[in-house]
Amino acid sequence: MDNRPFDFEADYGAHYDTFIRQVIPGYEGLHALAGAMLEPSCPANARILVIGCGSGTEIICLGRLYPYWHFVGVDLSPAMIHQCSERLHSLKMADRATLVVGxxxxxxxxxxFDGATCILVSHFMAEEKDKISLFSSINHRLKPDGRLIVADACNENSSGFRAMMACRWNFARAHGAALERYQRFQEDCRTSLQSISPEMEERLIRQAGFSSVRRFFTSLHINAWLACHEEWAD
Ligand SMILES: C[S@@+](CC[C@H](N)C(=O)[O-])C[C@H]1O[C@@H](n2cnc3c(N)ncnc32)[C@H](O)[C@@H]1O
Incomplete structure (x- = not known):
């Protein structure tokens, strides 16, 4: 295994697609539910911006559910864009997406864009101002009624939270995760994941200009929000 934490260019990236399903209960459900949350602002031929598209789960999952949506997938990692491209080709979905390294x-x-996703991306950013800047830059690329889905690992400083997280290995083991890979992942999360509380994350999304922000998914420490400009009666 390589030495850099969360190295999407190397071993972590190569095993990401299998491993992420072993450590996030409901990972695929989250992506499908993201589509359901975006749907009200999306025409049949919606254009969806996928920030940090990784191995392509958003594009594949939403592409199957919404056969006329088109995706622009962006990712910093050339290896992940390559992996995404290969998967789309093998599923005959290559014409559904434009992929960009960046x-x-x-x-x-x-x-x-009618909608956007930013799933499991901003928790890699150390500074709150960078998270706000990312959400705000996405906002500027949306139509006035466009919707954004944000999902991230969050943190809570309580013994109950730590006890809950300690049980995650039981799920991962039951779903085939190797102990060595899991321990390395745990260490990477401890040293390099920049997670904040769910309340703080919601505030940052609002600071990026979204007037309505609603949490719709929680699985262990993973939370997902729908952000938009509609005024809801909360
Ligand atoms: C944990 S993966 C998530 C992939 C996918 N969204 C999913 O739900 O599985 C994070 C991805 O975001 C990419 N990434 C991290 N920071 C980024 C940024 N600022 N802009 C674009 N991509 C980024 C990484 O290279 C990686 O492929």
Whole structure:
């Protein structure tokens, strides 16, 4: 195994697609539910911006559920973009997506997207201002009624939270995770994941200009929100 934490260019990236399902209960359900949350603002031929598309789960899952949606997938990692591209080709879905190596700033800020996802990405950013900047840059690329899905690992400083997280190995083991890989992952999460509380994350999404932010998914420490500009009666 390589030495850098969460190295998407190397071993972590190569095993990501299998491993992530072993450590996040409901991973695929989260992606499908993201589509259901985006659907109200999306026409049949919606354009969806996928930030940190990784191995392509958002594009494949939503692409199957919504056969006329088109995706622009962006990822910092050339290896993950390559993996995503290979998967889309093998599933005959390559024409459903445009893939870009880079960040949100490499996408024209022309408000052309009906929806966007940013799933398991901003928890790698250390600074709150960088998380706000990412959400805000996505916002600028959405149509006025466009919706954003954010999902991240969150943190809570309580013994109950730590006891709950200690049980995660039981799920991972039962789903085939190797102990050595899991322990390395745990160490990477401890040293390198920049997770914040769910309340703080919701505040940062609002600071990026979204007036309505609603949490719709929680699985252990993973939370997901729908962010939009509609005024809801909370
Ligand atoms: C944990 S994976 C999530 C992949 C996918 N969204 C999913 O749900 O499985 C995070 C991905 O985001 C990419 N990434 C991290 N920071 C990024 C950034 N600022 N802009 C674009 N991609 C980024 C990584 O290279 C990696 O492929």
């Amino acid at each position: 960040t949100v700033n490499d996408i024209d800020a022309n408000g052309a």
